[in-house]
Amino acid sequence: MRLARFLTLTLAVLFAASGARGEELQVLLGGRYHEPVTAYKAADRLFLNAKQAGELYGAQAYWYPVSGRVQLSFRGRSLQLLAGSAEASLDGRPVVLESPVMLRAAQAYAPLSFFLGREFGEFSGLETQFDARTRLLTVERRSSVGSVRWYSYQDYTRLVLELKKPLGHIASGRGTGGVEVSLPFGVLDAPEDGTVEDQFVRGFFLRQDSKAAVWSVRFAKPGLKWRLRELSEPRRLALEVASVDPKDVAGDGGAEPSPPPAVSVSTAPAPETSALPASRRIVIDAGHGGKDGGATGRRGTSEKDINLSAAKDLARLLEQEKVFDVVLTRADDTFVPLDERSRLSNEAKADLFISLHCNAHRDSKENGYEVYFMSEKASDPEAERLAQFENASLELEGKSAADAEAELILHVMGKTESINAAAELAALVDRSLRRRVDLAPRGVKQAGFYVLRGTDAPALLVEMAFLSNRRDEAKLQSRRYRSRLVDGIYAGLVDYAKRQGWLQKGAPHAAR
Numbered sequence: 001m002r003l004a005r006f007l008t009l010t011l012a013v014l015f016a017a018s019g020a021r022g023e024e025l026q027v028l029l030g031g032r033y034h035e036p037v038t039a040y041k042a043a044d045r046l047f048l049n050a051k052q053a054g055e056l057y058g059a060q061a062y063w064y065p066v067s068g069r070v071q072l073s074f075r076g077r078s079l080q081l082l083a084g085s086a087e088a089s090l091d092g093r094p095v096v097l098e099s100p101v102m103l104r105a106a107q108a109y110a111p112l113s114f115f116l117g118r119e120f121g122e123f124s125g126l127e128t129q130f131d132a133r134t135r136l137l138t139v140e141r142r143s144s145v146g147s148v149r150w151y152s153y154q155d156y157t158r159l160v161l162e163l164k165k166p167l168g169h170i171a172s173g174r175g176t177g178g179v180e181v182s183l184p185f186g187v188l189d190a191p192e193d194g195t196v197e198d199q200f201v202r203g204f205f206l207r208q209d210s211k212a213a214v215w216s217v218r219f220a221k222p223g224l225k226w227r228l229r230e231l232s233e234p235r236r237l238a239l240e241v242a243s244v245d246p247k248d249v250a251g252d253g254g255a256e257p258s259p260p261p262a263v264s265v266s267t268a269p270a271p272e273t274s275a276l277p278a279s280r281r282i283v284i285d286a287g288h289g290g291k292d293g294g295a296t297g298r299r300g301t302s303e304k305d306i307n308l309s310a311a312k313d314l315a316r317l318l319e320q321e322k323v324f325d326v327v328l329t330r331a332d333d334t335f336v337p338l339d340e341r342s343r344l345s346n347e348a349k350a351d352l353f354i355s356l357h358c359n360a361h362r363d364s365k366e367n368g369y370e371v372y373f374m375s376e377k378a379s380d381p382e383a384e385r386l387a388q389f390e391n392a393s394l395e396l397e398g399k400s401a402a403d404a405e406a407e408l409i410l411h412v413m414g415k416t417e418s419i420n421a422a423a424e425l426a427a428l429v430d431r432s433l434r435r436r437v438d439l440a441p442r443g444v445k446q447a448g449f450y451v452l453r454g455t456d457a458p459a460l461l462v463e464m465a466f467l468s469n470r471r472d473e474a475k476l477q478s479r480r481y482r483s484r485l486v487d488g489i490y491a492g493l494v495d496y497a498k499r500q501g502w503l504q505k506g507a508p509h510a511a512r
């Protein structure tokens, strides 16, 4: 014991002297915190304890100090690393490392870049990311199948399954009650269970089988016709369900959800220019930025970063639909004053304004998401507190809340119509989030957010989750969770667009 302690101390002194320092990296594995992994920095590069890393990826890990070898076994597959060597062996195939595996404190350390790389990702089936600022290592399943979106039209329903890489598929009718699509070797982001409940489709689920991802769609009634197609850019499977052959009502257009061609007026003169609906401009506002970091997580996550990445993801989804024209108030880490954000939206004549934020509370138990729309009075004292927090950016602009108040009075007058529209949009976004994320729904609320009040368009502010809550913070840091949140907001927007008739000429089904 005494000797061991002496050795440890000696080693510690030696390493301090040589400038190498050990560090515990926090690990988020599939959205949950895992035991930390020890890392060393040398020559400006980070190295991970190879045995610990192997265990993190679910391998049986063996470390042979005498031969300097680390052997990792992943259900019949193997990875071997050798101290002092810059070559790893993946199932016997050599892979070159950025630097040789090094020895520290009698353990082998492999370059972090190896674990982040494509080869190891394909080998382990997991995707690793490292945030140098929060010192967090995120490990998630490398999925090839994303989530399902759906659109209800007058004559048909289209469901779209996102594919992240080329995958084959086999579709079979389940009697007349539905369709089952099997994607061999497909790996899901997450299982999903969706309720559509329109006139053609009851619902669907996505399930992971051992050798395939399975997408099963239940029809609303017997005797319906369906068509399944693979579309590109972005790669996706589109399933159309209708009373007649979907080809006759849905057309061949790849872009969903473009309006169905008006079959009955095919003999009428072509409408001027095109039948495409006018595009709708949506401004997406990533809260905070630059010197204004917003809330900070217990583990150091910065709100501004989460907001920006969610905003970009939402923009990307919306841009897939030809009818949406997306404007971001910021596309990088810059400080944009609040009134600049509203002005940008007003000058762009936005049809909708969506501001994305993360919440924080001194009570770390508070968790979940909230959807806000503008009002003069806060719906409760907590909403008031939050509005004050989010409005604090004004101080960074050297503006007092009173000045800001005066400037706003004109704007707020005559906004009733857009407030009503925002209330409807908020309810739809809240509902679709409830269906998609397992975060606590805290409901639709109102508060005097400055950025919403200065905006002419119907405006929403979504507090995606609480950075002050450990579990919520982990979810916000997980790309998979963020994409579910973004999907939820997106689907709510699409529901709203359908109600407004933006997505089709015929009367849309009432979204449920």
Ligand SMILES: [Zn+2]
Pocket (backbone or CB within 6 Å): 287, 288, 294, 295, 303, 357, 358, 390
């Ligand atoms: Zn914020």
